[in-house]
Amino acid sequence: MATIRAGSQAVLLVVDVQLGVMRGAWNAAQVIQNIGVAVEKARAQGAPVIWVQHADDELVSGSADWQIVPELPPAPGETRIHKQFNSAFEQTALEETLAQLNAARIVLAGAATNWCIRATAYAALERGYDLTLLQDAHTTETLELGGGIKIEAQDIVRELNIAMTWLSFPGRKNSVAPAAEVVF
Structure with missing residues (x-):
């Protein structure tokens, strides 16, 4: 039986x-x-902004590379979630935070499209949240598969944008939207 979030x-x-x-x-x-456009819209419309930071052996917590880009400073009081797995839900306080906020819909942006964005998007839908992926506000690197085979980053982004329009979960809505058009 599907879980559907009753929040608003x-x-x-x-x-x-x-x-x-x-x-x-x-x-x-x-x-x-x-x-940045999405962050400004969320703040203006009273939607909470939650910042997720990944840490692992290559992206060491507290290091310069671990820091959020300076163009996107979190505001005082905005929640930060620290994770060690691709999904922002795995072994973090995200689900509890969303429950406290009465959240039913997640608007998703960030990186990397083929790893953490995809894993978080699917996890959100599986946990009963509606989801809007910001089609122009996620990115990744070109994936080198070896043997001269690679998947270009823009194709990875395009594929997830398409997949998010085709996915179907009972009782949930998923969509894509440009950052400039999203409504919270």
């Missing part, structure tokens, strides 16, 4: 826009700017 609040979830993640990401400057 939309939140903006900004995942892993950290220096070490964004440095080599496709179209990073524009994506950061688009995330």
Whole structure:
């Protein structure tokens, strides 16, 4: 049986826009700017902004690369979630935070599209949240598969944007929207 969130609040979830993640990401400057637009809209419309930061052996907590990009400073009092797995839900306080906020809908932005954004999007839907992926506010790096085979970053972004329009979960809504058009 599907769980459907009964809350009424939309939140903006900004995942892993950290220096070490964004440095080599496709179209990073524009994506950061688009995330900034979404952050301003969320704040203006009274939607909470939640910031997620990843840490692992390559992205060490507290290091310079672990820091959120300077163009997107979290406001005082905005929640920060620290994670060690691709999904922002795994072994974090995110679900409890969303419950406290009476959240039913997540607007998702950040990096990396093929890892943490995809895992967080699917986890949100599986946990009963409605989801809007900001189609122009997530990014990744080109994926080198070896043997001369690679998947270009912009194709990874495009594929997830398409997938989010085709997914179907009982009782939930998922969509994509440009950052400039999202409503909280």
